[in-house]
Amino acid sequence: MSLEPNDQSSTMVLIVRTDLKLSSGKLVAQAGHAAVEVALKARKSEPDLLNRWRNEGARKIALKIPDEDSLKRLFGEAQEAGLVSYMVKDAGHTEIPPGTLTVVGILGPRRAVDALVGDLSLL
Amino acid sequence: MSLEPNDQSSTMVLIVRTDLKLSSGKLVAQAGHAAVEVALKARKSEPDLLNRWRNEGARKIALKIPDEDSLKRLFGEAQEAGLVSYMVKDAGHTEIPPGTLTVVGILGPRRAVDALVGDLSLL
Numbered sequence: 001m002s003l004e005p006n007d008q009s010s011t012m013v014l015i016v017r018t019d020l021k022l023s024s025g026k027l028v029a030q031a032g033h034a035a036v037e038v039a040l041k042a043r044k045s046e047p048d049l050l051n052r053w054r055n056e057g058a059r060k061i062a063l064k065i066p067d068e069d070s071l072k073r074l075f076g077e078a079q080e081a082g083l084v085s086y087m088v089k090d091a092g093h094t095e096i097p098p099g100t101l102t103v104v105g106i107l108g109p110r111r112a113v114d115a116l117v118g119d120l121s122l123l
Numbered sequence: 124m125s126l127e128p129n130d131q132s133s134t135m136v137l138i139v140r141t142d143l144k145l146s147s148g149k150l151v152a153q154a155g156h157a158a159v160e161v162a163l164k165a166r167k168s169e170p171d172l173l174n175r176w177r178n179e180g181a182r183k184i185a186l187k188i189p190d191e192d193s194l195k196r197l198f199g200e201a202q203e204a205g206l207v208s209y210m211v212k213d214a215g216h217t218e219i220p221p222g223t224l225t226v227v228g229i230l231g232p233r234r235a236v237d238a239l240v241g242d243l244s245l246l
Contacts, residue, residue, distance in 0.1 A: 014155055024147060025246035028185035031151040031159035032137055036181070040166070058159070062151035089180055091180055098211040123148035 010053040011061065011110045012038060013117050016103050017071055018064045026095050030088050031062065034105030037086040042107050046084055053107060062123035068101050075104045075118055083108040134184065134233045135161060136240050140194055141187045147181055149181050149218050150219050154185065157228030160209040165230050176230060183234040185246035191224050198227045200239055206231040 014031045016022075022030065042050040053059070065071050071087070078085035085106045090097025106113055137154040138147075145153065165173040176182070188194050191192070203210035208229045215221025229236055 012155070014151055015150065023246075024150060025185040027147060028137055028139065028151055028154040028246060029183040031155050032135070032183050032185075033181060035155035037164040039163060043163070043166070045180045058156060060152040062148040062155075062156050123146075123151060 009059065009110050010049055010108060011055050011059045011113050012105065012107045013055065013061050013063055013113055014103060014105050015063045015071065015074060015117065015120065016068070016123055017067050017068065017101070018123075019067050020096055020100065020102060022095060022102070028104045030090065031105075033061070034086050034088050034103045037088075038084055038105040038107045041086060042084045048108065049084070049109075059110075060082075063117055063120040064123045065120060070102055071104055074116065078104070078106045078108075081108075081112060081116060083112060083116070130169065132179055132182065132233050133172055133214060133231060134236050135176065135228065135230045136184050136186055136236055137226060137228050138186045138188050138194065138197060138243065139229045140189070140224070141246075142190045143219055143223065143225060145225070153213065153225045154228075157209055157211050157226045158183070160211075161228035161230045163179065164209060165207045172207070172230065172232075176225055181202040182233075183194060186240055187246045188227075192210055194224055194227055197239065201227065201229045201231075204231075204235060204239060206239070208237060 075087045088103045090100045198210045211226045213223045
């Protein structure tokens with residue numbers, strides 16, 4: 001997650017709880033949900049950011065976070081920082097109880113996103 | 124992937140090549156890319172479908188496919204069937220060579236999608 005000080009590019013991060021030990025299929029579906037909602041949200045509130053991000057190649061990184069409290073805290077911080085973000089609450093049809101918080105997606109300037117998630121490891 | 128004959132609901136499928144043996148992180152990023160592009164494409168060409176799908180809970184399933192030829196064939200079939208679809212070509216920054224086709228995303232009526240992918244297994 002290193003970046004040059006003058007890096008103006010944007011990035012999407014998909015932050016996944018590892019304590020739930022989701023299957024690959026479930027992980028992909030949950031992260032896909034976050035990615036879709038973040039993109040559609042950005043399309044409404046920050047269309048320039050969304051276009052810039054897609055034109056730059058739509059950088060996406062999957063990161064891991066250990067538990068629900070950390071996920072909620074990160075989501076709160078992303079919102080406070082004014083970043084486009086979305087937290088997935090699972091419908092609970094499979095694997096986990098309904099209402100489980102699974103993934104947070106964030107889209108924003110790489111510098112601002114990195115400041116929030118720079119200490120998380122790649123999934 | 125079974126469904127009732129009168130099922131009018133819609134679904135998104137994210138079909139992932141298993142022969143590339145991608146890491147979970149890479150898989151999540153690639154499938155997230157497909158999901159975003161399919162959703163944004165649907166927003167333009169079939170906004171009613173996209174809204175219906177989201178209002179129904181945005182059903183998403185991850186499926187596996189064995190190789191590139193099968194992935195390309197499926198993408199062609201989805202396009203012929205008039206379904207909103209997108210095939211991810213990886214930029215190749217990590218793990219795999221640039222231009223590698225990795226994931227196909229499809230959004231459409233569950234019945235039509237199931238007719239195309241009903242023989243694929245869950246990821």
